[in-house]
Amino acid sequence: MSTMPEPHRALDCDGAFARLFDFLDKELDAATESALLAHVQHCRSCFDQAEFERRFKAAVAESRSAQRCPDALRQRVIALLGPQREAT
Amino acid sequence: MNEPAPVAPAPLTHDAFSALALTALDDVYRFARSLTRDASDAEDVVQETYLRAFRSWTTFQPGTDVRRWLFTIARNAFLRSRERGQREVILDDEGAAAADAEQAQEAWVRGGLDPILDRTDLGPAIVAALAELPEVYRSAVVLVDLEDQPYEAAAEVLGIPVGTVRSRLFRGRKLLQQRLAQHARDAGIIPDRAAGSPV
Structure with missing residues (x-):
C-alpha cells in the first residue's frame, strides 16, 4: 500500500515535493499528476527543483552506456548455452 | 463488434529463450556490478545468474519482462554468495x-x-x-x-x-x-x- 498522501485538487510546495519523484518515475495517477503540474507551472522554486531532478535522473540513465558487459564474460555466458542445450 | 479473445503468448523454444536472455546481458552485468561493487564478483554473479536461467528457462513466462526475471535471479545469487555475514x-x-x-x-x-x-x-x-x-x-x-x-x-x-x-x-x-x-x-x-x- 502506498504511503503517499491522498491527492488534492491543489498542492502546496511540500505536497508537490512529496510527489515529485513519483512524477518523474511515472508512478503518479493522472489526477495527482495534473495537480503537481499545475503547481509547478506557477511556482518558480518548485519548477527549478523539478527541472534539476529531471535532468539529474536523465544524466544517471545516460550513464548506462559507460558500463557494459566485458566481451570475455559475454563469451563465457554464451558458452554456458552448449551444455544446457545438450541437457534439454 | 466482437473483441478478439486474448491470445496467450506462444511457448518459447530454448534457442528463442536464450536469444532473449542474452539481450539483457549488459543490464544484468550492470545490476551485478551495483550489487557487488567488484568486477570479479560481478562476473561470478552474472555467470551464476545465466547458469540458473538456462537450467530453469521453462519456468519463465513468455510475454513477461525477462530482465525482471533475471534481476531477481541475480539478486538471489548475490545474496547466496554473501550468506556468511x-x-x-x-x-x-x-x-x-x-x-x-x-x-x-x-x-x-x-x-x-x-x-x-x-x-x-x-x-x-x-x-x-x-x-x-x-x-x-x-x-x-x-x-x-x-x-x-x-x-x-x-x-x-x-x-x-x-x-x-x-x-x-x-x-x-x-x-x-x-x-x-x-x-x-x-x-x-x-x-x-x-x-x-x-x-
Missing part, C-alpha cells in the same frame, strides 16, 4: 547512510551539479559515485533510474515493499548527488569558488 554488514550501512543523506548540503550540491548535468562525459563519474553508495540504495537507484524498472518490479526483485523502494530511492538519489558533486569538485569540473563550500 556480509549481508548484515551491508544492511547496517543503511542507518548511517540515511543520516548522511538527510544532512545533504542541498544548495551546495545543486549549485555545483546544475551547470554540469548536460555534459556528455559525466557517465564515468556517475558510475564511480554510484559505486560508493551502500548496496540498499545503489540497487534501488540502478533498477529504477538505469534499468527503468517500475517501483513494483524493483520491490519484487529486492524483496521489499514499494514504500521502501520509494524511500531508498529518495535517499539514494540525494546521496548520489552528494557523491557526484564531490567527484566533480575533486576533478576540477566544479570550481570550489563557484560552488561555495559545503557546510
Whole structure:
C-alpha cells in the first residue's frame, strides 16, 4: 500500500515535493499528476527543483552506456548455452 | 463488434529463450556490478545468474519482462554468495547512510551539479559515485533510474515493499548527488569558488 498522501485538487510546495519523484518515475495517477503540474507551472522554486531532478535522473540513465558487459564474460555466458542445450 | 479473445503468448523454444536472455546481458552485468561493487564478483554473479536461467528457462513466462526475471535471479545469487555475514554488514550501512543523506548540503550540491548535468562525459563519474553508495540504495537507484524498472518490479526483485523502494530511492538519489558533486569538485569540473563550500 502506498504511503503517499491522498491527492488534492491543489498542492502546496511540500505536497508537490512529496510527489515529485513519483512524477518523474511515472508512478503518479493522472489526477495527482495534473495537480503537481499545475503547481509547478506557477511556482518558480518548485519548477527549478523539478527541472534539476529531471535532468539529474536523465544524466544517471545516460550513464548506462559507460558500463557494459566485458566481451570475455559475454563469451563465457554464451558458452554456458552448449551444455544446457545438450541437457534439454 | 466482437473483441478478439486474448491470445496467450506462444511457448518459447530454448534457442528463442536464450536469444532473449542474452539481450539483457549488459543490464544484468550492470545490476551485478551495483550489487557487488567488484568486477570479479560481478562476473561470478552474472555467470551464476545465466547458469540458473538456462537450467530453469521453462519456468519463465513468455510475454513477461525477462530482465525482471533475471534481476531477481541475480539478486538471489548475490545474496547466496554473501550468506556468511556480509549481508548484515551491508544492511547496517543503511542507518548511517540515511543520516548522511538527510544532512545533504542541498544548495551546495545543486549549485555545483546544475551547470554540469548536460555534459556528455559525466557517465564515468556517475558510475564511480554510484559505486560508493551502500548496496540498499545503489540497487534501488540502478533498477529504477538505469534499468527503468517500475517501483513494483524493483520491490519484487529486492524483496521489499514499494514504500521502501520509494524511500531508498529518495535517499539514494540525494546521496548520489552528494557523491557526484564531490567527484566533480575533486576533478576540477566544479570550481570550489563557484560552488561555495559545503557546510
